Amino acid sequence: MIEMQLVALIELFPSDGSRAIKEPKDTSSSPHNFIVINNMEAKPFDRSALEQLVTKRFFYAPSFQIYGGVAGLYDYGPSGCALMNNIINVWRNHFVLEEEMLEVDTSIMTTYDVLKTSGHVDKFADWMCKDLKNGEIFRADHVVEAVLEARLQGDREARAAEAGAAAVAAEAAANAEADKAKDAKKKKKKGTVVAVKLPDETVKLYQETLAQIDNYGGEQLAELMKKMDIRSPESGNELSTPQEFNLMFESNIGPTGQLKGFLRPETAQGQFVNFKKLLEFNNDKMPFASAQVGRSFRNEISPRSGLLRVREFTMAEIEHYVDPEDKSHKHFKDVKDVKISILSKDVQLSGKTTTIEMTVGEAVSKKIIDNETLGYFIARIYLFLMKIGIKHERLRFRQHMDNEMAHYACDCWDAEIQTSYGWIECVGCADRSAYDLTVHSNRTKEKLVVREQLAEPRVIEQWQVEINKKTFGPKYKKSAKAVEEALLSYTDACYVKLQKDFETTGKSTVVIGKESFEVSKDDVSVKRGTVTEYVREYTPNVIEPSFGIGRILYSLLEHSWWVRGDDEARNVLSFPSIVAPFKCCLLPLSGNAAFDPFVYKFSRELRKNGISTRTDDSKASIGRRYARNDELGIPYAVTIDFQTVEDGTVTLRYRDSTEQIRDTFENIVKLIKDETN
Amino acid sequence: MIEMQLVALIELFPSDGSRAIKEPKDTSSSPHNFIVINNMEAKPFDRSALEQLVTKRFFYAPSFQIYGGVAGLYDYGPSGCALMNNIINVWRNHFVLEEEMLEVDTSIMTTYDVLKTSGHVDKFADWMCKDLKNGEIFRADHVVEAVLEARLQGDREARAAEAGAAAVAAEAAANAEADKAKDAKKKKKKGTVVAVKLPDETVKLYQETLAQIDNYGGEQLAELMKKMDIRSPESGNELSTPQEFNLMFESNIGPTGQLKGFLRPETAQGQFVNFKKLLEFNNDKMPFASAQVGRSFRNEISPRSGLLRVREFTMAEIEHYVDPEDKSHKHFKDVKDVKISILSKDVQLSGKTTTIEMTVGEAVSKKIIDNETLGYFIARIYLFLMKIGIKHERLRFRQHMDNEMAHYACDCWDAEIQTSYGWIECVGCADRSAYDLTVHSNRTKEKLVVREQLAEPRVIEQWQVEINKKTFGPKYKKSAKAVEEALLSYTDACYVKLQKDFETTGKSTVVIGKESFEVSKDDVSVKRGTVTEYVREYTPNVIEPSFGIGRILYSLLEHSWWVRGDDEARNVLSFPSIVAPFKCCLLPLSGNAAFDPFVYKFSRELRKNGISTRTDDSKASIGRRYARNDELGIPYAVTIDFQTVEDGTVTLRYRDSTEQIRDTFENIVKLIKDETN
Structure with a gap:
């Protein structure tokens, strides 16, 4: 599953982003070299020329274009569709077939219950606000960014004008670019720039706000907007208080209108809910992985950046189930020497974006990458991206900061590909611990666990609780089951107290919600004892590599494109044969x-x-x-x-x-x- | 596009449907013979045994089963997913690659306008009615069927009891089966059978009603239900008047709630709206075909019959664009000797279901199949189905009756595969004439035509209308454009009248909706003259083969399954290697x-x-x-x-x-x- 944090992943690329557009080198001596290295050069990257090519050769185009199109929906034409199919085929061979993963194909239409449990109903949302006069809708964080950046730019221009020196003006402009590249995580509608000098402390406040923008919730955004008088950057009108907007497309299943459904926001949940069947299919052997390629949906407030932020997209996701006590990987040795560019959380914490080239083996042994299985998949992701033609020097693996990760995740890395839009998250690779299986299991009461025969039986000490069925039923009647369950799921500390209560007064109190029940030692006995276990039962952890196919495809277009000759625009797309349409x-x-x-x-x-x-x-x-x-x-x-x-x-x-x-x-x-x- | 008529395609199969479950023959002499012929035998087909196998080996299972599942939604497990992927790969090689079709991948989320134009907003619906007491919802036609059949069965039982003879009772039972097999087009919830004798004319009326059930609209169903006192077969309660229920899943695009969208009910529209780009991609050459494989949705009122009537399914559709004046096919000679089982409309009209084995060449030359291109695709569909393991003797091509086809279609055939549910439409192959491109073009004003350089210029006689721009604008102001358009799109008869009006009175009247405009011969001149054409412009016709992949997959499971030995249930699925998971x-x-x-x-x-x-x-x-x-x-x-x-x-x-x-x-x-x- 591409995380909820995904909403915050597009970094602004310097608008003069350097990219080579030149004849590939050495082609005469090696006619078979289809992978063209586009050296970084001063020549600006001409995105509109690439977009023209993409349209002219129908790689993709806005859906229903003869009806005017809809933002965030795209149709792939024959060339784009073949390119995508080939990327998916390579993916399937590289991951599913080579590792005997269990590929599934599950429903897009998903019931409320499943997505309530997974957290999407409550948390898969962005904050939006409305122009109170013309009704235009903005994403709240985008609008704050746009306005503050316009003000900062105005400040720089005012200061430059004040200094009256061309040199200073130039520096200001350079700073502006640098600031944008560093802090702004999203491309945004520009606020109108007016050259007004701001007090130094305001400049600092704005800069700090922008650096933090992804961390604000609705209330904080509302407060900020009020305090800083944020208005529509388009009309200057006042804006409503930010409202939460769930990003799932909603519909009704069946004719009654009473069964709510959503279009899945990721393919992962369809895999988790089938865990039990998949483990059985795998003859109960661990570790194993399931996989799925398919369409997912996200009802963006304001889609933009072409294929990078869309409302309907193809994903490929792997859920690798692993023993939480042993995250080694059988084939790790095959990939340990793979060298990748790493941007660790420590480096980011120090305020830098310097990547380090390092083998995966080294990164795991130094504990930069948490465990072998995670390292294995990071290396395999790298090899996959190289195979389809992504450039090594424009690919980095960025580790999530602790505050970026979901609370349950232990470690998370993004494969980010550099494009003219900046470094784009194209693959996520997270260790999600036992979170997903646990929540679905809790909700459905279906055991989603692995039972493993122990080589040697083991003796463990534990609390032993015995319910006196004879007295229990008559005494608690309808509540008997609830009281029993409460007693059986006590923590250690509770059992200690229960035992003490029985020793001193012969009775104790069980609290369930707002109700209290008295239990006596005739109803239940409790003692500390030993049991011999022959089977170990555990909830597996999940390592999840998750691929955004459209983003990879777009990045590949940028990496593959060059123009032959100087006077004439002769476009070439140097795809490797394996993915060429x-x-x-x-x-x-x-x-x-x-x-x-x-x-x-x-x-x-x-x-x-x-x-x-x-x-x-x-x-x-x-x-x-x-x-x-x-x-x-x-x-x-x-x-x-x-x-x-x-x-x-x-x-x-x-x-x-x-x-x-x-x-x-x-x-x-x-x-x-x-x-x- | 699988037609709207698709709602009525599942015929009831005799419940004792004969199917062989035995050792394949001759395996000793030919160990490589993976295609096992299941001879028709008296042993009843045990569907529940196959269903158990399908579940045990996780070919597919209800989606979100640990949450209780939802009718009509299925997840494919590793074996089913691999089987489906392989079927799709064979399809892609057989059709797309072999014929250089232009495969596209278009949005599932589709705007209101597109589906309003295609007719789905207005016509893609079933009639439902509600139990007025408990709120249960039924498909109106299903409920009429269930009730009338129960009454007819009761009548037969009463008559048998009256005659008091075992022989008559047996005959009645046999007739009951025969009637069901002949008339009832759908499997349905059974009404309670009470042995009550009906008057002869009532029996006749019921039988006629059942034979016609697919042809009734909402009003007729309402009338029938009232006249025959149709109540819920479950509760006996009164039912509401039938209401139309649109079968598309509806949602909203974007945060405003003002842009209505639907999940596509077919992949075809995404191809039609891209026609212009596709023709250009094909360097303006005709004929050509586009193709698409993808998910479609249909919010069934009451899904049933496993994979055969579901709410989400994978389709593969081809739109072959052809010159309406020349429907020959370049490669027809390659397939003309392919022999298929044909059930023509003439045979059906005579009340029979006898199929005739015939080569496609013969069927086209005898005009049973309308044209070569349609014949070509029918043969190619046959070859595809043979390749993946469908049995020749359980496949027939059934021609649509005239009243079954959409008004614009010229000829339409279904590849029907025999399963334990009866003969199931798995592929449709229709000549849709110029309908789709015409409606989208009319609505969007985008020309969806082919322009063809004529080998020899041709002189044609036509009405020539000249608008006097000088007087026109000032005189009609805002309506000028509408009046001009009305005049330019007159029929021949209208021009004759216009000319006559001008000759006699010097003026005429243009009627647009409720408004009338007077035009004089100073505003516009009209005459019959000749022009030389160098280019021919035409709207291509569409031949559309449309595949329901899930239905094909299910049929293949039935055709491939047998049980080895007699005492032990050792299941075998004899898929051809090419599609084996x-x-x-x-x-x-x-x-x-x-x-x-x-x-x-x-x-x-x-x-x-x-x-x-x-x-x-x-x-x-x-x-x-x-x-x-x-x-x-x-x-x-x-x-x-x-x-x-x-x-x-x-x-x-x-x-x-x-x-x-x-x-x-x-x-x-x-x-x-x-x-x-």
């Missing part, structure tokens, strides 16, 4: 009918060899078609020309290097197969 | 540590060869584990024993024949690969 495009030189049988035969042959193929037999020139297919990120192009008709040879063109090779079709197929495996 | 299970003979490195190495090796593997190293005996894996439908078992440690050989066991082969692991892998490809 199509592996190969097949291009007859022209519409000449002589090519038709070759197109038919070759496309079948390519598919038969597992090479997904797109035929482009449109009338555009071959150069234009090459360019078009570069924009789709297709790594190989096979061209059929008149020579093909004569001798069966074709031209193979590489997307990244544009290098061309001529050989028989059969050899070319073999080459592509060898290179893509 | 796991291809191979790997079994170390015991927990001996010497086997561990082999398990590790062999499971990696199998996966590397694309053979999905499940390791079963539990302590159960090898025989018990074989049986368990037969229940999961795993076609191959590889056993590691002490000889393996010595010489690297393993035992391969075939699921269906239980035949065993001993060879080196490498040879066994090669054998499995050869056999599964």
